[in-house]
Each structure stands twice: as C-alpha cells, then as structure tokens.
Amino acid sequence: xxxxxxxxxxxxxxxxxxxxxxxxxxxxxxxxxxxxxxxxxxxxxxxxxxxxxxxxxxxxxxxxxxxxxxxxxxxxxxxxxxxxxxxxxxxxxxxxxxxxxxxxxxxxxxxxxxxxxxxxxxxxxxxxxxxxxxxxxxxxxxxxxxxxxxxxxxxxxxxxxxxxxxxxxxxxxxxxxxxxxxxxxxxxxxxxxxxxxxxxxxxxxxxxxxxxxxxxxxxxxxxxxxxxxxxxxxxxxxxxxxxxxxxxxxxxxxxxxxxxxxxxxxxxxxxxxxxxxxxxxxxxxxxxxxxxxxxxxxxxxxxxxxxxxxxxxxxxxxxxxxxxxxxxxxxxxxxxxxxxxxxxxxxxxxxxxxxxxxxxxxxxxxxxxxxxxxxxxxxx
Amino acid sequence: xxxxxxxxxxxxxxxxxxxxxxxxxxxxxxxxxxxxxxxxxxxxxxxxxxxxxxxxxxxxxxxxxxxxxxxxxxxxxxxxxxxxxxxxxxxxxxxxxxxxxxxxxxxxxxxxxxxxxxxxxxxxxxxxxxxxxxxxxxxxxxxxxxxxxxxxxxxxxxxxxxxxxxxxxxxxxxxxxxxxxxxxxxxxxxxxxxxxxxxxxxxxxxxxxxxxxxxxxxxxxxxxxxxxxxxxxxxxxxxxxxxxxxxxxxxxxxxxxxxxxxxxxxxxxxxxxxxxxxxxxxxxxxxxxxxxxxxxxxxxxxxxxxxxxxxxxxxxxxxxxxxxxxxxxxxxxxxxxxxxxxxxxxxxxxxxxxxxxxxxxxxxxxxxxxxxxxxxxxxx
Numbered sequence: 174x175x176x177x178x179x180x181x182x183x184x185x186x187x188x189x190x191x192x193x194x195x196x197x198x199x200x201x202x203x204x205x206x207x208x209x210x211x212x213x214x215x216x217x218x219x220x221x222x223x224x225x226x227x228x229x230x231x232x233x234x235x236x237x238x239x240x241x242x243x244x245x246x247x248x249x250x251x252x253x254x255x256x257x258x259x260x261x262x263x264x265x266x267x268x269x270x271x272x273x274x275x276x277x278x279x280x281x282x283x284x285x286x287x288x289x290x291x292x293x294x295x296x297x298x299x300x301x302x303x304x305x306x307x308x309x310x311x312x313x314x315x316x317x318x319x320x321x322x323x324x325x326x327x328x329x330x331x332x333x334x335x336x337x338x339x340x341x342x343x344x345x346x347x348x349x350x351x352x353x354x355x356x357x358x359x360x361x362x363x364x365x366x367x368x369x370x371x372x373x374x375x376x377x378x379x380x381x382x383x384x385x386x387x388x389x390x391x392x393x394x395x396x397x398x399x400x401x402x403x404x405x406x407x408x409x410x411x412x413x414x415x416x417x418x419x420x421x422x423x424x425x426x427x428x429x430x431x432x433x434x435x436x437x438x439x440x441x442x443x444x445x446x447x448x449x450x451x452x453x454x455x456x457x458x459x460x461x462x463x464x465x466x467x468x469x470x471x472x473x474x475x476x477x478x479x480x481x482x483x484x485x486x487x488x489x490x491x492x493x494x495x496x497x498x499x500x501x502x503x504x505x506x507x508x509x510x511x512x513x514x515x516x517x518x519x520x521x522x523x524x525x526x527x528x529x530x531x532x533x534x535x536x537x538x539x540x541x542x543x544x545x546x547x548x549x550x551x552x553x
Numbered sequence: 554x555x556x557x558x559x560x561x562x563x564x565x566x567x568x569x570x571x572x573x574x575x576x577x578x579x580x581x582x583x584x585x586x587x588x589x590x591x592x593x594x595x596x597x598x599x600x601x602x603x604x605x606x607x608x609x610x611x612x613x614x615x616x617x618x619x620x621x622x623x624x625x626x627x628x629x630x631x632x633x634x635x636x637x638x639x640x641x642x643x644x645x646x647x648x649x650x651x652x653x654x655x656x657x658x659x660x661x662x663x664x665x666x667x668x669x670x671x672x673x674x675x676x677x678x679x680x681x682x683x684x685x686x687x688x689x690x691x692x693x694x695x696x697x698x699x700x701x702x703x704x705x706x707x708x709x710x711x712x713x714x715x716x717x718x719x720x721x722x723x724x725x726x727x728x729x730x731x732x733x734x735x736x737x738x739x740x741x742x743x744x745x746x747x748x749x750x751x752x753x754x755x756x757x758x759x760x761x762x763x764x765x766x767x768x769x770x771x772x773x774x775x776x777x778x779x780x781x782x783x784x785x786x787x788x789x790x791x792x793x794x795x796x797x798x799x800x801x802x803x804x805x806x807x808x809x810x811x812x813x814x815x816x817x818x819x820x821x822x823x824x825x826x827x828x829x830x831x832x833x834x835x836x837x838x839x840x841x842x843x844x845x846x847x848x849x850x851x852x853x854x855x856x857x858x859x860x861x862x863x864x865x866x867x868x869x870x871x872x873x874x875x876x877x878x879x880x881x882x883x884x885x886x887x888x889x890x891x892x893x894x895x896x897x898x899x900x901x902x903x904x905x906x907x908x909x910x911x912x913x914x915x916x917x918x919x920x921x922x923x924x925x926x927x928x929x930x931x932x933x
Contacts (some may be wrong), residue, residue: 179656194656196933228876250877270846270877273893274833276559276574297836300892328844328878329836336838360875453654456677456709458716464708466650466933470908474855475873493855495740496608496904497630497650498708512680513653524876528850529908531931551911553576553846 177544178532189541191515195453196467198530198547199517202537204447205425206238211443212407212424213242219411224248224267224400226422229524231549232533233261235425240264246291248400248420252280253552255292261548264290267400269356269420271321271329273301281305282312293317295356297330302343302350309349317351318344319398322385324378326361334385341394354398355389357382358420363405366433375406379413386415404431404444428523430476448527449482449517451534452499454510463510465491465499467518472499473525479518485510491518557924558912569921571895575833576847578910578927579897582917584827585805586618591823592787592804593622599791604628604647604780606802609904611929612913613641615805620644626671628780628800632660633932635672641928644670647780649736649800651701651709653681661685662692673697675736677710682723682730689729697731698724699778702765704739704758714765721774734778735769737762738800743785746813755786759793766795784811784824808903810856828907829862829897831914832879834890843890845871845879847898852879853905859898865890871898 180197183189190199216223225239228250236247236258246265249255255266272281272294285292296302296318309316320340323330331337337355344352359378365371382399389396397417402410404423410416423431426448452467472479472493479491479499488504501516503509510516520526533545560577563569570579596603605619608630616627616638626645629635635646652661652674665672676682676698689696700720703710711717717735724732739758745751762779769776777797782790784803790796803811806828832847852859852873859871859879868884881896883889890896900906913925 179660192656194660194933195654271835273835274575274895275893276572280559280574297838298892323838327839328874328880330838332838332840455651455653458677458703458710458712459707460712469853469855469905473849474853474905475849494708496908500708512678513655515654525849525854528876529931551909553574 175546177546180534180541181544183541184543185540187540190536190539193451193515193534193541195451195515196471197451197534198527198532199449199451200533200535201447201449202535202542204445208425208427208444208447209238209242212421213244215408216419217243221411221416222418224265224418224420225425226250226269226420227254227258227549229422229527230425231527231547232545233258233263233548234545236261236263239425245418251553252277252284254549256280256284257549257552259284259287259289259292266292267319268294269358271295271297271301273298273304278304278308281316282308285309285316286312286314291317293319293353295319295321295329296340296344297321297323299340299343302340302347306347306350315349315351317353319354319356319400320344320352322355322357322382324357324359324382324401325374326359328360330357337385338389338392341389345394354396354400354417355386357399357401358403359401359406360403363403364430365405371406372409375409376413379410379415383413383415408443423523426523428526429480429519429521431523446482446519448520448523450479450520450526451515451517454501454512454514454516455498457509457512462500462502464494465501465516466497468496468498469493470496471529472518472520473522473529475525476522479521482517482519484514484516555926557926560914560921561924563921564923565920567920570916570919573831573895573914573921575831575895576851577831577914578907578912579829579831580913580915581827581829582915582922584825588805588807588824588827589618589622592801593624595788596799597623601791601796602798604645604798604800605805606630606649606800607634607638607929609802609907610805611907611927612925613638613643613928614925616641616643619805625798631933632657632664634929636660636664637929637932639664639667639669639672646672647699648674649738651675651677651681653678653684658684658688661696662688665689665696666692666694671697673699673733675699675701675709676720676724677701677703679720679723682720682727686727686730695729695731697733699734699736699780700724700732702735702737702762704737704762704781705754706739706741708740710737717765718769718772721769725774734776734780734797735766737779737781738783739781739786740783743783744810745785751786752789755789756793759790759795763793763795803903806903808906809860809899809901811903826862826899828900828903830859830900830906831895831897834881834892834894834896835878837889837892842880842882844874845881845896846877848876848878849873850876851909852898852900853902853909855905856902859901862897862899864894864896
C-alpha cells in the first residue's frame with residue numbers, strides 16, 4: 174500500500190480536520206470542486222477549450238477531475254510531470270517548456286512511444302526542431318509539436334513573427350513531426366493587480382498574436398491549436414477570440430497573490446480559496462507572538478506571506494520565522510492561542526507551495542476525506 | 554531497487570557530470586569530505602563535541618560520514634527527520650524543536666520505543682514537559698529531554714532564567730524523563746556579515762548563558778550537555794567554553810549566503826562550496842540573456858540569488874525567471890551559450906534548496922560517482 178503519511182489513520186474520522194499531524198497541506202474539496210465547475214462553465218459559455226496546467230497541482234487525481242469536467246487534456250511544465258500524468262491515464266498531455274538536451278529528448282521519445290491519448294511539446298528553436306525530428310524518425314513514431322511564441326515575458330518562444338513563421342514552416346515539413354499549433358503564454362500579465370490594466374495589456378498582446386495567426390493561415394498553414402492564458406486573464410483572453418484553449422492553473426486552488434490580482438475592487442473574485450496549510454502552535458513564551466510549525470519549507474517565499482484563514486485571534490498575522498517555523502503576531506490585547514492549537518493559513522504562490530509537500534489532505538467540512546500524493550512533486 | 558532518477562544509468566561513467574539530465578543537485582564529494590574533516594579537526598582542537606544538524610542535508614548517508622569523522626550524533630529540526638536518521642542507524646539523534654501536539658508526541662514515543670542509540674528532544678514549556686512525562690510513563694520507557702533556552706532569536710525556548718530553572722527542576726523531578734542538558738541556538742547571529750560584530754554578539758549571549766549555567770550547577774543541577782551554535786559562529790562559540798557540543802549544519806555544503814557571512818574581508822572562508830545545481834540552457838532567442846531550466850522550484854528564494862560557478866561566460870549572472878526557469882544574463886559582448894549547454898550554480902540558502910530536490914548527484918571531478926536520495930526531504 175502507498176504510504177500516505179502520518180495522518181492516514183484519520184481518514185474518514187469526523188472532526189479529524191482539527192486533529193491532523195501538522196504541518197499539513199489541505200484541500201477544501203467543496204471549494205475546489207466549485208472552482209473546477211466554474212471554470213468549466215466559463216469555458217463552455219465563451220466557447221473555448223480548457224487544458225489546465227498541472228504545474229499547479231502536480232496531481233493526476235486532480236487532472237482527472239478537470240478532464241471529467243470537460244478539459245481536453247492537461248499542460249505540464251516539465252517532462253517529469255508529463256510522465257506522471259500520462260502514466261495516470263490523463264489524455265492530451267502538453268509540455269509547455271522546450272525539451273532540448275539529449276537526456277530530455279530520449280525521455281520524451283520513450284514517453285511518446287508508450288500507448289497514450291496525446292502527448293505534445295513546444296519548440297522555439299530550429300536546432301531543437303531538427304533534433305526532435307531526427308529522434309522521432311529513429312523512434313519511428315511521429316511527435317506532436319506546437320511552436321512557442323514569446324509573449325511579453327520572453328522566457329521561451331520565438332522572438333519575432335519571422336522566426337515564428339519559419340519554425341511553423343519547418344515543423345509542417347518535418348518528416349516525423351506533426352505541427353499542431355501555437356503556444357503563447359503571458360506569465361507577466363497574470364499578476365498585474367488592476368484588472369483594467371491587465372485587460373488592456375492582454376488584449377494588445379492577443380491582437381498582435383491574432384494578426385500573426387491570420388497571416389499564417391493566409392499563407393496556407395493550418396493552425397488547429399492556439400494555447401495560452403492563465404488564471405489572471407482567464408476571462409480576458411477569450412474576448413479576443415484568438416485562443417482555442419486556455420492553460421489556466423491556479424484557479425483550482427487560488428492563493429494570496431492571485432486573490433489580490435483577480436480583485437479589481439468591484440467584483441468579487443470568481444474562484445474560492447481551496448488550498449490551506451494547517452500548522453500548530455509549538456512555542457508560546459515570547460511577548461506579542463507565538464511560534465508555529467510551518468516555515469519556509471512549507472510555504473513558497475517568492476511572493477507575499479501566508480495569510481491566516483482560521484484558528485487564530487482576529488488581527489493576527491503570519492511572518493516567516495526560519496525554515497521550520499512561523500511567527501504568528503498577535504494584535505494588541507488579543508488572547509494568546511494555546512500551545513498545540515491548530516491554525517489554517519491561505520498559502521502564498523500556490524504552485525511552489527504545493528511543490529514543498531508530499532500529500533494533499535483532502536477535507537470536506539471538518540473531516541479528512543482522503544489523502545492524495547502530490548504525484549509529480551519534484552519531477553523534472 | 555530504489556528509484557534514483559533519470560541519471561542512474563550514468564553512475565560511474567567518466568565525464569558524466571557534463572551529461573546529466575538537469576536540473577540536478579550536485580555534491581562535489583572531495584569538497585564535502587574536506588569540509589567534514591575540517592570541522593572535525595576544529596572541534597578536536599578546541600575540545601568541543603559535534604552534533605551536526607541534519608536539517609541541512611536530510612541524508613542518513615551524510616550523517617554517517619559526519620559520525621564516522623567523530624560527531625557524537627546528529628540534530629534534527631523535525632520529528633520526521635529524526636525518524637529517518639534513527640532508521641538509518643545514526644546514533645544520538647536530537648530533535649531541536651519542541652514536539653507538542655498529540656500526534657507528534659505519539660510518534661515521538663513510537664520512535665523512542667524502538668531500539669536506538671539515543672533520541673532526545675527539547676522542551677520549552679511546563680505543559681509540554683508534563684505531556685511528555687505522562688506519555689513516556691505510559692510507554693514505560695524514559696525519554697531524554699533538553700531544556701530549550703531562547704537566545705536572541707526568541708523562536709522557541711524558555712524566555713527568562715527563572716523559566717529555564719523551573720523547567721530544569723521539573724525535568725529532573727519528572728518520573729519518566731531524563732534531563733540531559735540545555736539547548737540554546739542563536740539563529741539570528743549566523744548570517745551577520747561582519748565577523749567582529751558576529752563575535753561580539755555571540756560572546757555576549759554566551760556570557761549570559763554561562764552565568765545561568767553556573768547558577769544552575771551551583772544549585773546542584775547536573776547539566777551534562779550544552780548544545781547550540783551554527784556554521785556562522787562555529788569558531789566563536791568555543792571561545793566562551795559554554796557549549797559542550799556544536800549544532801553546525803551548513804558547513805558541509807556552504808552556500809551564497811554563508812560564504813558572504815563567513816568572510817570578513819581578511820580571512821579566506823574555512824569551508825568550501827560543495828553543493829551545486831546543474832542546469833541547462835533551454836531557450837536562446839532573447840537579446841542579452843538565455844533561459845535555463847532551473848527556477849524557484851530548484852533554488853530557495855529566501856535569500857540571495859544563485860551564483861554562477863561554471864559553464865557560463867565570464868560576467869554572467871543568474872536571475873529567477875519563474876517556477877521552472879532561470880535567466881542567465883550575459884555581460885555585454887559575451888558569447889551566447891549554446892542551446893542545451895550545462896551551467897553549474899552555487900546555491901542560495903542550502904537547507905531549503907536541498908529540500909526542493911529528491912536526489913544528490915555525487916560527483917568526484919567530472920564523474921557521477923553515485924546518487925543518494927534526500928531521505929528526509931519533506932518529512933515533518
């Protein structure tokens with residue numbers, strides 16, 4: 174039997190949410206199910222497909238739920254994630270980062286050789302395209318590729334329209350590659366806090382991309398897939414009618430950062446916080462604060478601090494306090510939480526926070542319903 | 554057979570260091586062996602024992618090497634780390650954070666019940682001391698405890714001399730607890746960049762601690778163990794002759810942050826960088842930089858950025874570029890590294906960086922010698 178950590182004996186026990194061995198990563202299943210349903214409904218309403226990003230949850234189980242709600246597949250940031258998703262039977266596994274080194278190309282060919290319902294990868298350089306074509310020829314199985322176009326961010330992707338068009342032509346001609354479409358992800362837009370500014374920048378980028386796509390299609394290229402977008406622009410991108418599918422990730426969980434970015438001061442955020450870390454008070458000797466058992470090995474440190482969700486006196490706030498500890502700073506006059514008391518925090522940046530945990534503790538109300546491994550954690 | 558990741562077939566192959574599937578965490582074994590020997594020699598020379606901190610490496614294999622070099626045991630930040638170290642046969646496993654919740658106390662008793670060569674834990678609160686005593690009575694096996702005193706940092710530990718003395722008296726009287734000594738760790742001192750300032754503050758804290766210990770001993774208390782200190786103060790603490798043992802951790806690997814803290818502008822650092830991350834160039838389309846495959850899921854983000862160690866043109870520097878990517882910024886006029894080229898980086902804050910990886914790729918010169926799992930990664 175798979176080892177599911179020290180909380181496995183609590184599965185199904187009423188009230189067990191408050192008894193968990195901590196620190197523990199929690200999914201509020203009701204909230205996550207509503208998030209998955211809400212995004213699926215949005216996609217149906219605007220007539221766009223979903224290929225949610227598994228880099229957020231790294232879980233074949235959650236990918237299954239997204240596919241059951243209508244997603245046509247799943248995106249992966251690493252080849253290791255894709256191996257886990259394909260092994261879990263997830264269809265339409267698309268790798269959103271170029272795979273260029275010989276060991277990665279060998280693994281990609283091994284993955285593509287297995288029976289599966291669709292594996293694809295981006296290319297952004299003619300040398301890589303040639304290498305993939307040669308490898309796929311040797312493996313005697315064609316490989317689906319999308320050409321990556323650099324939007325805003327310029328992390329990966331062809332830098333100019335000329336380079337994009339040349340790569341598309343080369344992919345179409347390549348003997349063992351199937352050209353499937355274009356990827357353009359604007360990571361830099363997702364967290365712009367003001368919605369109007371996010372909207373203007375997203376639409377400007379999409380207008381440019383739309384123009385390029387029109388010229389490619391005018392030149393006789395078939396571009397079946399145009400993939401991109403994220404949770405921060407999920408409802409903006411479809412306005413432009415450029416994407417055929419959205420690579421949204423964080424909406425399943427949300428986090429401190431995204432909640433800020435989604436809000437524009439007038440609209441309530443359309444998704445709910447579904448991811449928490451439960452942490453216990455382990456020391457109560459200092460004036461004005463107590464010490465928790467969740468530090469920077471439990472929460473991502475690349476964004477804002479965690480926020481308190483439940484269990485602490487009003488006005489308390491969390492500060493990092495080293496690798497294994499947090500500082501719960503109490504408001505003036507607030508009662509001091511008891512030694513051993515359990516606090517739940519909204520997580521900062523969800524993707525790298527999840528990456529620090531081996532297990533999801535799936536709760537409904539106050540009961541631990543199940544424990545799911547974070548299958549693809551650490552898989553490169 | 555244990556799964557050792559995609560690089561397992563390269564073990565023993567000459568030149569394999571440059572052929573690794575990346576991103577990969579590397580140990581330069583020669584450098585680490587020298588670090589372990591240098592710290593052991595220092596401890597012998599100044600007449601202090603070593604109980605190195607396993608929270609840095611989370612590896613029973615490395616703990617074994619430290620014990621073989623003379624360490625009398627190992628420190629652990631979490632109970633989960635202690636379970637892994639004890640299972641690996643490491644003697645003298647000391648848990649440096651209070652274990653206060655019912656699930657943690659139950660696990661601690663289970664650990665203490667197993668045949669072992671010494672398990673101890675800190676206490677910093679009378680309620681926790683009572684709970685441990687009751688649990689140990691029920692388990693019919695005495696538990697070794699040290700009383701934690703809050704130095705500088707005030708993360709855990711008794712806050713005043715009166716509280717410390719009361720806890721020591723209670724621990725001595727407790728039916729099923731063996732009082733073993735005092736812990737006082739000054740995490741806040743370790744990274745003060747100027748050595749003279751670090752020294753003055755460390756010695757002031759130790760003078761205070763020494764006074765308290767003298768008064769405890771005058772009152773008839775036997776205090777066999779006084780444990781604390783870190784890599785940043787390894788050669789300062791013994792001056793005060795207060796500690797019987799040092800909890801040094803980072804010296805095995807060193808990192809960008811510690812190298813800065815150890816340096817005082819006149820002395821060369823006494824330990825060498827032994828920990829690196831190998832990363833490949835995966836996109837080369839942008840002007841002035843290239844994109845690597847190691848981002849904030851490979852490097853800790855709570856301190857300075859990684860530094861380039863090898864493989865990149867002179868003057869290049871690393872910036873974070875999202876979860877899975879880094880930006881290698883090239884100096885003006887520098888040649889652009891080839892697509893797929895491998896770069897090695899010195900890691901930022903070593904403990905949380907190690908925590909992001911499943912495997913150590915142990916290299917000697919340019920050959921991959923072995924792969925060791927990061928046994929205790931993610932263990933709480």
